[in-house]
Amino acid sequence: MEQFKSFITEAKEEKYRILVVSEKPDNNDLFHTAQRFVDECKKVDIPCYVLFASEAKIVDGKAFNADDKEGFEISRDDTIAIIRGSVASRDAGLDLVSQLEKLGICCINSRSTISMCADKYWTSLRLADASIPTPKTALVQSEDTLQASLDIIGEEYPLILKTLRGSKGVGVIFIESKRQLSSLLQLLWKQDETTEILLQSYIKSDFDVRVLVLGGKIQAAMRREVIKGDFRSNVSQGAKVKKYKLSDEEITICLSADKAVNGVWTAVDFIKNGKDTFVLEVNSSPGTEGIEEATGKNIIKELLTHFQNRENWRYTALEIGRLELVTLDGIGSIVANFDTGNSARCIIHADKYDIKNNVVTWEAQGKKYKNKLIKMAKWERGALAADVIERPLVLFDVDFNGTTYKNVKFAIDDRTEKTTKCLMNQEFMKQAKVMVNPSRKFVVTDRHDEFEIFDKTHDPQEEN
Numbered sequence: 001m002e003q004f005k006s007f008i009t010e011a012k013e014e015k016y017r018i019l020v021v022s023e024k025p026d027n028n029d030l031f032h033t034a035q036r037f038v039d040e041c042k043k044v045d046i047p048c049y050v051l052f053a054s055e056a057k058i059v060d061g062k063a064f065n066a067d068d069k070e071g072f073e074i075s076r077d078d079t080i081a082i083i084r085g086s087v088a089s090r091d092a093g094l095d096l097v098s099q100l101e102k103l104g105i106c107c108i109n110s111r112s113t114i115s116m117c118a119d120k121y122w123t124s125l126r127l128a129d130a131s132i133p134t135p136k137t138a139l140v141q142s143e144d145t146l147q148a149s150l151d152i153i154g155e156e157y158p159l160i161l162k163t164l165r166g167s168k169g170v171g172v173i174f175i176e177s178k179r180q181l182s183s184l185l186q187l188l189w190k191q192d193e194t195t196e197i198l199l200q201s202y203i204k205s206d207f208d209v210r211v212l213v214l215g216g217k218i219q220a221a222m223r224r225e226v227i228k229g230d231f232r233s234n235v236s237q238g239a240k241v242k243k244y245k246l247s248d249e250e251i252t253i254c255l256s257a258d259k260a261v262n263g264v265w266t267a268v269d270f271i272k273n274g275k276d277t278f279v280l281e282v283n284s285s286p287g288t289e290g291i292e293e294a295t296g297k298n299i300i301k302e303l304l305t306h307f308q309n310r311e312n313w314r315y316t317a318l319e320i321g322r323l324e325l326v327t328l329d330g331i332g333s334i335v336a337n338f339d340t341g342n343s344a345r346c347i348i349h350a351d352k353y354d355i356k357n358n359v360v361t362w363e364a365q366g367k368k369y370k371n372k373l374i375k376m377a378k379w380e381r382g383a384l385a386a387d388v389i390e391r392p393l394v395l396f397d398v399d400f401n402g403t404t405y406k407n408v409k410f411a412i413d414d415r416t417e418k419t420t421k422c423l424m425n426q427e428f429m430k431q432a433k434v435m436v437n438p439s440r441k442f443v444v445t446d447r448h449d450e451f452e453i454f455d456k457t458h459d460p461q462e463e464n
Contacts, residue, residue: 016307017047017079019063019072019105021096023086024052033288033300034084040300047072053086053093058103076104076315080307083107085285088118101316104403104433108264109284110316116261117284120164121198123261130260132253133278135160136201143185150178153201163188164196174202203278205271209244212286213258214265214303215312221246222294241294250277257282264314265303317435318401318444323420325445328410329397331369337420338429338436344379345393346410346428349421353392353412360392362412364421371395377411389413400432401444 018041022034030038034050041048049063049072057064062071074081081100087093097111109117116122124137138152153159161184163171175181188195206226212219223244246254254268257279267286270279288299306312326336328348353362358373371394378390391411398408408428415421429436437443 015046015078017072017074018049018304019074019079019081019100020048020050020084021053021056021081021087021093021100022050022084023089023093024054031084031086033286036288036300037082040298040304044304046304053090053096056096058096058099074100074103074105076106079105080313081105081107083109083114083285085118085283085287088114088284104315106313106315109266110262110264110314112316113262113264113266114284117263117266117282120162120281121196123282124198126260127257127279127282130256132257132260133276135203135278135280138199140185140197140199143182143189146182146185149199153199156201158202160200160202162198162200164198175199203271203273205273208269208271208280209246209250210286210291211246211250211254211268211270212265212291212299213254213263213268215306216255216258218246218251218254219265219302220291220295220297220299222291224290241290243295253277253279315433317433319437319440320401320434321440321443322436322438323441324400324443326422326424327399328422329399331396334422335420336422336424338424338434340426340429340436340438342423342425344425345377346408346425347413347415347423348396348410349415349418350412351414351416355392360394360412374409379411398428403432405431 018037020034020037022031025031029035030050038048038050051063051072052065055066057066058074059071061073061075063074064071073079081097083097087097094111094115097107097114100107101111116126121137121139124134127134136153138149140146140149155178157178158174158176159181161173161175161181173184175184185197188197207223208226209221209223211221221244222241225240250270253270257268258266261282261284263282263284265286267283268279269281269283270277272278286299291297292299320338322338323335324338325333327333334348348364350362350364353360355361355373360371360373362369362371374393374395376390377393378388380388391413393409393411395407396410398405405428415423441447
C-alpha cells in the first residue's frame with residue numbers, strides 16, 4: 001500500500017479526484033461499495049466525495065449535497081465520477097449523469113451504457129447483435145400480444161419473467177404455467193399499467209458466474225451457487241460464492257459482452273448448461289462485497305490504480321458536424337473542417353507569410369497578423385508522390401462550443417485551393433472530446449453559408 005501511495009504522491013501531474021454518485025441510504029451508513037471507495041481513497045490520499053443523486057446540486061464547478069455548504073470541486077481535468085446502479089432507477093439520476101458528461105467529467109460508466117444495462121431488453125438486443133449467446137427473450141407489451149411473445153421464445157414451461165428494470169434479483173420471477181403467467185401479468189399491470197415485462201426461456205443451472213471487466217480486461221470472476229429452494233444466485237439474496245477460473249471461450253464471451261454495451265467497468269453474468277455458455281445480463285455498476293470475498297482481491301484498489309493512467313479515462317464524445325465555427329484568440333471566428341483523417345497538426349490559411357526574429361508575420365484577407373514562431377514543422381503532403389513541406393508552427397487559444405483550449409499548435413499554410421481555410425486535427429478532437437458526423441455541418445455552432453476565412457464582424461488588432 002505504501003508503494004502505491006508513494007507512486008500517486010510522486011506523479012503529481014496524475015493526481016485525481018473521485019466523485020461517487022449514489023442514492024442516499026435510509027440510514028446514516030453508505031452503501032457497501034460507496035463506502036469501499038471512501039475507505040480506499042483515504043488510504044492513498046485521493047479526495048473522494050459521495051454525491052447523493054436525489055439531492056445533488058452542481059454549481060460553479062462544485063458538487064453539493066443538501067446539507068453541505070462547502071461542496072466538492074470537480075473538473076474535467078482531474079475528476080472521475082463513479083456512477084452507482086441505484087442512480088439509474090430515476091430519470092433525474094440519469095439526467096445528473098448527463099450534466100456531469102456535459103461538464104466533461106469522465107463518468108464510469110456513461111449514461112448510454114448505464115441506460116442500456118438497466119434496460120434488460122435493450123441489453124439482450126445488443127448482445128444478440130454481437131452474436132453473444134443469451135436465453136431466448138421477448139418483450140410483452142399487453143395481454144393481447146402475450147401469445148406472440150411466447151411463440152418467439154417457445155412456449156415451454158418453466159420460463160422466467162423479468163421486469164425491464166431491476167437489480168439484485170428483484171423483479172425476476174419463476175413461471176411454471178400459462179395460468180400463473182396470465183394471473184401475474186394482470187396483477188402487475190393492475191398495480192402499474194406502465195410496468196414493462198420481458199420473458200426469457202429458462203435454462204437450468206446450479207450456479208452462475210459473475211465476471212468483472214475493467215478497461216477491456218478481466219478483473220475478477222466468481223461462482224455463485226443457486227440458493228436452495230430458489231432459482232436465483234444473487235449475493236444480496238444470500239448466495240454462496242467462490243473464485244472461478246474462466247476458460248478461453250468464457251473470457252472471449254465476457255469481453256465481447258462488455259464491449260457490446262461500450263462498458264468501462266462492468267459485471268457480466270453468465271450461466272452454464274453443459275458446455276454451453278449463456279450471458280444473462282451486463283451490470284454497469286458492479287458491487288464489490290461478494291467478489292472481493294470470493295477472490296481475495298482488493299477490487300477498488302485495482303480500479304484506482306487503473307485510472308492513475310489518464311490513457312484509461314474515457315469521455316462521452318459530443319457529436320459535431322464536419323464543419324463548425326471555432327474562434328482563435330486575436331483573430332476571430334473561422335469555419336473549421338474537423339478532419340478525422342488529419343493525424344498531423346491543425347492548419348490555418350495565410351496568403352503569404354514572413355519570418356523575422358522568431359516572429360511570423362502573415363496575411364489573410366488583406367489583414368496582417370503576428371505570432372511567435374514555435375518551430376518549423378515538416379510533413380508530407382500528397383499520396384503517391386508525397387512532397388515534404390516545411391511551414392511555421394504557432395500557438396492559438398481556441399474557443400470552441402463554450403470552452404477555451406490553450407496553446408493549440410497550428411501550422412501556417414496556403415490553403416487557397418481549399419474550401420475551408422482552417423483544419424482541425426485528431427489531437428484537438430480528442431482534447432475537445434468530440435465525435436464527427438461526416439454527414440452534418442454546424443451541429444453545435446452557428447451555421448455559416450459562406451466559407452470566408454474570418455467573421456465579417458471581426459476587427460483584428462492593429463499592428464505595432
